[in-house]
Amino acid sequence: MKTRMHVSLLLCAIAVAGCAKPAEAPAVPAASAAMDAAAMKDTIQAREKQWSAAFQAGDAAAVGMMYLEDGASVQPAGEWQRGRAAIVEGIKKQLDTITVSTREDIPEEVIPLGDQLVEIGHFSYAGTTKVGNKPVSGAGRYMVIWRKDTDGQWRIQRDIGNEAPKK
Secondary structure, eight states: OHHHHHHHHHHHHHHHHHHSOOOOOOOOOHHHHHHHHHHHHHHHHHHHHHHHHHHHTTOHHHHHTTEEEEEEEEOTTSOEEESHHHHHHHHHHHHTTEEEEEEEEEEEEEEEETTEEEEEEEEEEEEEETTTOOEEEEEEEEEEEEEEOTTSOEEEEEEEEEEOOOO
């Protein structure tokens, strides 16, 4: 009889413990949050290097794959390119006029926002025109919203850039 009573009490204690509110997770120290932001900046820098390499190689389709299927880009002239196909077409038009010898995109700040990241940075490029072989170059600033795609890759959801005046 005592054994049954002990088992009954034990089962009641387990049941009550299972209904209790779980302890809250300890707060994440500021240093860990900073390390995560630094890791995300490294991840985005790697993705930007892929974008730059594809652009420099003249591969508009590879640049397009850096964007979500429903991604959008605002060009310096203010025209929207909505959807990956339109972005690829816009990149092709650029690459039809110039041969890019160098391209660099440098993230300065990466801000995690839930399942998205905001990146702010600067870019530069140099090359030659395909007609006349004249040197061209440019530099400017950009802002990008990144989101993880279904395949786990960070892809561009929205971007906007503008060229800085030449000095």
